[in-house]
Amino acid sequence: xxxxxxxxxxxxxxxxxxxxxxxxxxxxxxxxxxxxxxxxxxxxxxxxxxxxxxxxxxxxxxxxxxxxxxxxxxxxxxxxxxxxxxxxxxxxxxxxxxxxxxxxxxxxxxxxxxxxxxxxxxxxxxxxxxxxxxxxxxxxxxxxxxxxxxxxxxxxxxxxxxxxxxxxxxxxxxxxxxxxxxxxxxxxxxxxxxxxxxxxxxxxxxxxxxxxxxxxxxxxxxxxxxxxxxxxxxxxxxxxxxxxxxxxxxxxxxxxxxxxxxxxxxxxxxxxxxxxxxxxxxxx
Amino acid sequence: xxxxxxxxxxxxxxxxxxxxxxxxxxxxxxxxxxxxxxxxxxxxxxxxxxxxxxxxxxxxxxxxxxxxxxxxxxxxxxxxxxxxxxxxxxxxxxxxxxxxxxxxxxxxxxxxxxxxxxxxxxxxxxxxxxxxxxxxxxxxxxxxxxxxxxxxxxxxxxxxxxxxxxxxxxxxxxxxxxxxxxxxxxxxxxxxxxxxxxxxxxxxxxxxxxxxxxxxxxxxxxxxxxxxxxxxxxxxxxxxxxxxxxxxxxxxxxxxxxxxxxxxxxxxxxxxxxxxxxxxxxxxxxxxxxxxxxxxxxxxxxxxxxxxxxxxxxxxxxxxxxxxxxxxxxxxxxxxxxxxxxxxxxxxxxxxxxxxxxxxxxxxxxxxxxxxxxxxxxxxxxxxxxxxxxxxxxxxxxxxxxxxxxxxxxxxxxxxxxxxxxxxxxxxxxxxxxxxxxxxxxxxxxxxxxxxxxxxxxxxxxxxxxxxxxxxxxxxxxxxxxxxxxxxxxxxxxxxxxxxxxxxxxxxxxxxxxxxxxxxxxxxxxxxxxxxxxxxxxxxxxxxxxxxxxxxxxxxxxxxxxxxxxxxx
Numbered sequence: 001x002x003x004x005x006x007x008x009x010x011x012x013x014x015x016x017x018x019x020x021x022x023x024x025x026x027x028x029x030x031x032x033x034x035x036x037x038x039x040x041x042x043x044x045x046x047x048x049x050x051x052x053x054x055x056x057x058x059x060x061x062x063x064x065x066x067x068x069x070x071x072x073x074x075x076x077x078x079x080x081x082x083x084x085x086x087x088x089x090x091x092x093x094x095x096x097x098x099x100x101x102x103x104x105x106x107x108x109x110x111x112x113x114x115x116x117x118x119x120x121x122x123x124x125x126x127x128x129x130x131x132x133x134x135x136x137x138x139x140x141x142x143x144x145x146x147x148x149x150x151x152x153x154x155x156x157x158x159x160x161x162x163x164x165x166x167x168x169x170x171x172x173x174x175x176x177x178x179x180x181x182x183x184x185x186x187x188x189x190x191x192x193x194x195x196x197x198x199x200x201x202x203x204x205x206x207x208x209x210x211x212x213x214x215x216x217x218x219x220x221x222x223x224x225x226x227x228x229x230x231x232x233x234x235x236x237x238x239x240x241x242x243x244x245x246x247x248x249x250x251x252x253x254x255x256x257x258x259x260x261x262x263x264x265x266x267x268x269x270x271x272x273x274x275x276x277x278x279x280x281x282x283x284x
Numbered sequence: 285x286x287x288x289x290x291x292x293x294x295x296x297x298x299x300x301x302x303x304x305x306x307x308x309x310x311x312x313x314x315x316x317x318x319x320x321x322x323x324x325x326x327x328x329x330x331x332x333x334x335x336x337x338x339x340x341x342x343x344x345x346x347x348x349x350x351x352x353x354x355x356x357x358x359x360x361x362x363x364x365x366x367x368x369x370x371x372x373x374x375x376x377x378x379x380x381x382x383x384x385x386x387x388x389x390x391x392x393x394x395x396x397x398x399x400x401x402x403x404x405x406x407x408x409x410x411x412x413x414x415x416x417x418x419x420x421x422x423x424x425x426x427x428x429x430x431x432x433x434x435x436x437x438x439x440x441x442x443x444x445x446x447x448x449x450x451x452x453x454x455x456x457x458x459x460x461x462x463x464x465x466x467x468x469x470x471x472x473x474x475x476x477x478x479x480x481x482x483x484x485x486x487x488x489x490x491x492x493x494x495x496x497x498x499x500x501x502x503x504x505x506x507x508x509x510x511x512x513x514x515x516x517x518x519x520x521x522x523x524x525x526x527x528x529x530x531x532x533x534x535x536x537x538x539x540x541x542x543x544x545x546x547x548x549x550x551x552x553x554x555x556x557x558x559x560x561x562x563x564x565x566x567x568x569x570x571x572x573x574x575x576x577x578x579x580x581x582x583x584x585x586x587x588x589x590x591x592x593x594x595x596x597x598x599x600x601x602x603x604x605x606x607x608x609x610x611x612x613x614x615x616x617x618x619x620x621x622x623x624x625x626x627x628x629x630x631x632x633x634x635x636x637x638x639x640x641x642x643x644x645x646x647x648x649x650x651x652x653x654x655x656x657x658x659x660x661x662x663x664x665x666x667x668x669x670x671x672x673x674x675x676x677x678x679x680x681x682x683x684x685x686x687x688x689x690x691x692x693x694x695x696x697x698x699x700x701x702x703x704x705x706x707x708x709x710x711x712x713x714x715x716x717x718x719x720x721x722x723x724x725x726x727x728x729x730x731x732x733x734x735x736x737x738x739x740x741x742x743x744x745x746x747x748x749x750x751x752x753x754x755x756x757x758x759x760x761x762x763x764x765x766x767x768x769x770x771x772x773x774x775x776x777x778x779x780x781x782x783x784x785x786x787x788x789x790x791x792x793x794x795x796x797x798x799x800x801x802x803x804x805x806x807x808x809x810x811x812x813x814x815x816x817x818x819x820x821x822x823x824x825x826x827x828x829x830x831x832x833x834x835x836x837x838x839x840x841x842x843x844x845x846x847x848x849x850x851x852x853x
Binding site: 170 | 693
């Protein structure tokens, strides 16, 4: 049998029930984002019917105050949320993780410098700083990802530095160094494969954090106005005067909230489930 | 009056049909009266030729050259008649083969006194008494005077030969294999008799034998001969303790009397007796030979006090040397001294066992001499170059270390192939195909599978013994000159342990790599090691020849440790 298929099968079989459910939900949401244009015939950035229509046919989730189809906005918004989540997780996870591993492996001055940098990042209040930076640099999707990554790399860096420190004393890594292996080789061949589960878990956490933060920023009106993210839908809905006096919130606010919650919960559950991967003792 | 025997540049060439065969090449030595000198070497090394040449018994057409100053008188250049007279009054030789020397149709008594009567040293009337006296001197009873040689046992015949040799009261006695045909008890008696005779009569003695133990008991100095040349000369105890010439070393390892508990290993290669070209005579069997060994003949030169070695490199090269190495570990506010001025000299082709109770600093020392750990004080030299980092571990033919615990020494995420090939790949030593073939070869030699399925197996799926051998393969794949092995056999079952150690010994014998074996298994150390270091609390308790220390465990400073560890301690 194909080895990759076998591995995937093992991976699936090792998951607990919540983990399996979370995986399925994530997969569904990803499919939603990827096949967005196929899942809806309605446009997502212009009016396609009467305003504030409740769920029904052809608007299965209703429309907003401008008459834009909510389902179309949801599937396209999934792209934004997932892009932010994955982009931030990759950028902050790999960048911060690498910095942490280098700090742990090299030690000395480099370690000291990176540690101080982490301290500074942890001490900075991230949401206010992000609001200011987002306001200052303009709120394109790319900027949001960069800003989010800038404020979240310290956590994976710390985790991987600690992991590296404990691995560093392992005889087989010392032996590799004794055979003349450089930092690059040790990172590539030993530290990254060894610490990858740790990295993945912290990346999943980062992703859910990034998605919530992006939604928060959008909710505060600092998101990318061109990208219809889930946060932005909530922002518009909440800003609608007297929404709670009408039944509009039942679809206009509920659906974006539901999707954000689903995504974040699925990520959290998967992250928790994958922790076993980092610690083989849990696995057994 | 000169009381010494000086032989200088003695040569013997046998002229047979073809080329003259140079059996002995420029051999010189000095021997004082009352002292004894041993000559050892394998058969055909020229031992007996030397004895015959000294006696002046090499007849035409064969040739001898050189000079023998016998108590101030030049002997070899005398005329034949004078030579004979002088020889009879000053020197005698005990031949190795009793049945050939004794006349079968003459009674022992007459054979003994024949020469005395001829020289008018005794009258026929007193001859019988004299013969009985001589026989009693060598531990016989005296009635043997009337016996014919075939009526005596081999041991008795050998004693008769000794009696004949001392009959003329020689000042210089040559013994050629004096105990070759004797059993253990008779042999011991013979040694005692020779010793007491020497004390009583004060003659100088040249003992020729391939029995190292006999030479060790009878002589103060020793010459090791190979291919008609002296390759090493020195005080007997010192040579036995630390042989310096590669041949001497190999010879000792091949001698069961020297190390009864050790494995026997012959010197690889064959002795070429007809080799007459220039160059070191031992070069083809030597594992450390250089280019100059092919073209120049090394002269016998002094390398230390009372020690001469004929080698371009002054004997076995010191490969890894540690001088006053100290190391401290800081644990909390306490400083723990792990090593305190420890030293070591690991020579080419040698096995050095480092033993001691756990916590004595063995592993720390191993890591330091491997360049894995840096000492606080002291210096390490690899072939004379100071060792300051892991440079020599990164190249072929350098130092390799095998760590104690095979479980943590190999990453459980690597396959066997990746783990063993790691040092080669890190240092870009060979092409990819060559790496794979070298890995397979090394695995095979360690009795592991070399099939692809095994190569692709993860190290975490292996048993402890397999892991240990994979870790060893990772070191051997670099073809090291020095292997530092920390408890490598702790995880192996007895059969694998035997195979692995025999493999290492085999490699050592053929390639001449040096092995530093850290172990707490004294029986194992006794089996394989040449030199021994006993450590305790970070200090060296005892150091020297492994056989000597382990055989005399009672007198050792570490007697308690040794006796507890040895099976028959």
